[in-house]
Amino acid sequence: DAGVIQSPRHEVTEMGQEVTLRCKPISGHNSLFWYRQTMMRGLELLIYFNNNVPIDDSGMPEDRFSAKMPNASFSTLKIQPSEPRDSAVYFCASSFLQGPETQYFGPGTRLLVL
Amino acid sequence: AQSVSQHNHHVILSEAASLELGCNYSYGGTVNLFWYVQYPGQHLQLLLKYFSGDPLVKGIKGFEAEFIKSKFSFNLRKPSVQWSDTAEYFCAVNAGTGRRALTFGSGTRLQVQP
Numbered sequence: 612d613a614g615v616i617q618s619p620r621h622e623v624t625e626m627g628q629e630v631t632l633r634c635k636p637i638s639g640h641n642s643l644f645w646y647r648q649t650m651m652r653g654l655e656l657l658i659y660f661n662n663n664v665p666i667d668d669s670g671m672p673e674d675r676f677s678a679k680m681p682n683a684s685f686s687t688l689k690i691q692p693s694e695p696r697d698s699a700v701y702f703c704a705s706s707f708l709q710g711p712e713t714q715y716f717g718p719g720t721r722l723l724v725l
Numbered sequence: 726a727q728s729v730s731q732h733n734h735h736v737i738l739s740e741a742a743s744l745e746l747g748c749n750y751s752y753g754g755t756v757n758l759f760w761y762v763q764y765p766g767q768h769l770q771l772l773l774k775y776f777s778g779d780p781l782v783k784g785i786k787g788f789e790a791e792f793i794k795s796k797f798s799f800n801l802r803k804p805s806v807q808w809s810d811t812a813e814y815f816c817a818v819n820a821g822t823g824r825r826a827l828t829f830g831s832g833t834r835l836q837v838q839p
Contacts, residue, residue, distance in 0.1 A: 644826070654815065656826035667826065702769065711757050711776040714827060716769040
């Protein structure tokens with residue numbers, strides 16, 4: 612059974628470039644979460660979707676960040692333009708919301724902005 | 726806002742030693758509690774979770790955790806660690822109702838020496 616799939620696994624880009632991170636949740640899950648992990652701030656939620664609808668984007672750092680979920684099996688997190696301080700590991704997680712839920716994490720995308 | 730504290734940032738143990746990692750949270754209502762493990766270079770994996778019922782929960786790989794409501798704690802334990810347990814361990818909390826984001830602790834890096 613495939614878990615959460617993320618691509619790319621590693622991304623190196625230059626400041627000012629657009630970066631798109633992709634996530635495929637576990638089949639049958641109806642909620643998707645984007646987290647960011649940095650040394651300074653640890654793991655923090657950026658945004659989450661329920662049934663493809665963004666529910667809470669209060670963690671999105673600024674307008675340079677945007678996320679979409681066009682269907683139940685795909686989501687993107689876009690940074691435009693990217694900055695060095697965006698360098699981090701970005702995790703996608705999915706869950707099935709029915710009572711208490713468990714979030715399952717993907718392998719992450721390690722982003723380095725030069 | 727809820728917060729999670731992991732007081733042990735870096736723990737070094739010899740193989741076969743017993744392990745206890747502390748986790749305290751600040752939230753007065755119903756909570757769901759989790760321990761995740763992140764092996765070097767890998768994604769977060771669920772070790773165990775507590776939703777309700779028996780406050781002593783058992784997880785994978787011989788780990789267990791005890792929920793003590795009066796102390797707002799959910800400490801992780803293992804009677805005898807192995808070199809393969811070397812990893813970073815994250816405690817996470819989700820409020821029983823409302824915002825569904827996981828709030829993570831800062832993590833504890835465990836190093837097991839052979």
